[in-house]
Amino acid sequence: MYHGGGLACEGVPLEEIAREVGTPAYVYSAGAMRARLREFHEAFADRPALFCYAVKANHNLAVIRNLARVGAGADTVSGGEIERALAAGVPPERIVFAGVAKTDDEIRFALSTGVLQLNVESVPELMRIDAVARELQLRAPVAFRINPDVDAGTLSKISTGRKGDKFGVPFDEAADLYALAAGLEGINPVGLHLHIGSQITRLDPFAAAYRRGIELLRTIRAAGIPLRRLDLGGGFGVRYKNEEPVPASAFAALVQGLTAGLDVELVFEPGRALVAEAGALVASVIYRKESGGRRFLILDAGMNVLIRPALYDAWHDVLPLAEPRPEAHLEPMDVVGPICESSDIFGRDRYLPLLDAGDRVAFLSAGAYGSVMASDYNSRVSAAEVLVDGDRWAVVKPGLAPSRQFADETIPDWLAAGPEGD
Numbered sequence: 001m002y003h004g005g006g007l008a009c010e011g012v013p014l015e016e017i018a019r020e021v022g023t024p025a026y027v028y029s030a031g032a033m034r035a036r037l038r039e040f041h042e043a044f045a046d047r048p049a050l051f052c053y054a055v056k057a058n059h060n061l062a063v064i065r066n067l068a069r070v071g072a073g074a075d076t077v078s079g080g081e082i083e084r085a086l087a088a089g090v091p092p093e094r095i096v097f098a099g100v101a102k103t104d105d106e107i108r109f110a111l112s113t114g115v116l117q118l119n120v121e122s123v124p125e126l127m128r129i130d131a132v133a134r135e136l137q138l139r140a141p142v143a144f145r146i147n148p149d150v151d152a153g154t155l156s157k158i159s160t161g162r163k164g165d166k167f168g169v170p171f172d173e174a175a176d177l178y179a180l181a182a183g184l185e186g187i188n189p190v191g192l193h194l195h196i197g198s199q200i201t202r203l204d205p206f207a208a209a210y211r212r213g214i215e216l217l218r219t220i221r222a223a224g225i226p227l228r229r230l231d232l233g234g235g236f237g238v239r240y241k242n243e244e245p246v247p248a249s250a251f252a253a254l255v256q257g258l259t260a261g262l263d264v265e266l267v268f269e270p271g272r273a274l275v276a277e278a279g280a281l282v283a284s285v286i287y288r289k290e291s292g293g294r295r296f297l298i299l300d301a302g303m304n305v306l307i308r309p310a311l312y313d314a315w316h317d318v319l320p321l322a323e324p325r326p327e328a329h330l331e332p333m334d335v336v337g338p339i340c341e342s343s344d345i346f347g348r349d350r351y352l353p354l355l356d357a358g359d360r361v362a363f364l365s366a367g368a369y370g371s372v373m374a375s376d377y378n379s380r381v382s383a384a385e386v387l388v389d390g391d392r393w394a395v396v397k398p399g400l401a402p403s404r405q406f407a408d409e410t411i412p413d414w415l416a417a418g419p420e421g422d
């Protein structure tokens, strides 16, 4: 963790980046991201699969590119994400397009781009895809996202595969829906998709969902619809605190067992698993203050930069950038942001040295669902993003000053003149 007295990302001290780029700043290890993908590729060496990186986890072009160069495709949920994946160099035939509700424009864009498959979540959406495909005189390759009614055993706010969740089509209606789809001129049913949630750290929910998906695939094939692809989604958990994520090899063994003798192309959509642990958020202390019997460490990063703690009560380890001396006294303190919201708290009673204004800390495992969920709330300088690769590093998105954030806002003519008075 600490090298030469300070935290580093690969060969680069975080202090050096913070000094040159300013804070808050997200710092990502390109090597760690590639290593995670390599683990999946190696585990699945005997049962090749396409790993479509779920770009929603971190959509920075450099991050997508770094993974695409070593074989990742992209799992996208909007036209904008498809644009990002293409801009980062992902070939269209490695892009899957999911998402709860695709607009006509997005469907048209995806189809004319030639993405691998559209994952359909409802009958009205199927009908729109059919209409747009016919207009373009092609057949849309689709997979239904089925809801297998499996509890992923993760936080309710990131569970997606239980009956009554808004995602996918009901398991018991799926066979009829495939029959409907097969009869539509603009639709080519090519696969079956499922995804039951995120940050899942046990194997059994995956096993239950995969089993149901494979059972359904066999049923649909038996009904004469030759589905060739099984997209088993993402959701692989990572370590934030003391979780013990399932290794890629265990997934590979599970999938190999379940698909033995089944001739089917496999797709997975890992997001968090590829990028979360490869990223840190670096922030500086603005003030330390005592109030109401508590000690607060107030940082220049808040829920505007990293919303996961406020949104999901998520845990991120917080470490000082400078390695504390062995004899340093650690004190409990509430690590908070500067945003005017009571929920702008990263963690209570974190044991840290008595840091002062200007000292820096890093939030670990912040590479996924961090920068992508940032906002301009409270108009503070946004977080820069930095990619480190060995001892090279580059700013891959600058932090924007508020004046850049409101640069495209306009005041209408009728308000532009001086005060009107009543």
Ligand SMILES: Cc1ncc(COP(=O)(O)O)c(C=O)c1O
Binding pocket: 054, 056, 057, 075, 098, 099, 195, 197, 198, 199, 233, 234, 235, 236, 269, 270, 271, 272, 273
């Ligand atoms: C359809 C789909 N695939 C993949 C993912 C990626 O999930 P994770 O980042 O947990 O791997 C999500 C996340 O919400 C999703 O909705």
